[in-house]
Amino acid sequence: MTGPGQDCQDVVELVTDYLEDALDPDTRSRVRGHLAECDGCEVYVDQMRRTAAVLGAGDPLPLEPPMRDRLLTAFRDWAADRTPPS
Amino acid sequence: MTSMSGIRADEPARALPAASEQALVAALRRGDEAAFARLVELHTPSMLRLAGRYVRSRSVAEDVVQETWVALLEGLDRFEERATVKTWLFRVLLNIARTRAVRERRVVPMSALDGDGGDDGPTVDPARFLPPDAAGWPRHWASTPYDWRDRPELVALSREMLETVRRALEGLPERQRTVVELRDVDGLSAEEVCAVLGLSGANQRVLLHRGRARIRQAIEDVLDGPR
């Protein structure tokens, strides 16, 4: 009954390593065993997952037309230099 | 439940499948402007945001982004198929932005990449747990956190919720914010973030963990208890 992954206060600090699959096998199985029995930590893991999901859920930033035009102009300059018109 | 599935499934659909990315690179080599426009549309907003962290003004950030795209075009013939365009772009962008920042004598964030910036306490308030000497369940939750699964604010994502998260992100220490943005907002993989920022896998995870934990707390503060 010792080692990291035993108490809730340890588990909450291991959540990201757990989600990233970066725990050593022993710690990982202790965390899994803990999560199977602990509602609080199971909810906490879900909350961390949801946090990541909410971060990715906003609309992508728009690309403003002047910036797009500027980059397309740069592309045309590059293409013109590269392949001389035939 | 496999370990990554929850996060991966929720990642924003802002990346291209590898095959279509290779097709785009091939198209760029042929001088296909539509392919370039598509890539520009996909990556430029994130690039502008990242550049803006390093340089003083919007116009300098735009210069940095343009320089990066031109560098991609000029390096196309040497571009390795193994690298993804996205990783390449962000890495070159950061190099150019850092050089500019030094020229502008700005403090360069992400310059000291080890550790997590002196922010090394617990990520959850110790008061949430029973004390270490508690009889019965020491260091276990004093009261169980509330389940978010059916919270309408998170199911439908209210404007208030998105705003809360945006503000919490802005308030993170620099390195945590950069890692969280690249991973969770821009959808880069752990490997890509390590390659772009020159971080070890362990450091990347520490920064991601601390950043996500703070944002989780901000969400909880808004939800504030059970329905």
Ligand SMILES: [Zn+2]
């Ligand atoms: Zn627990």
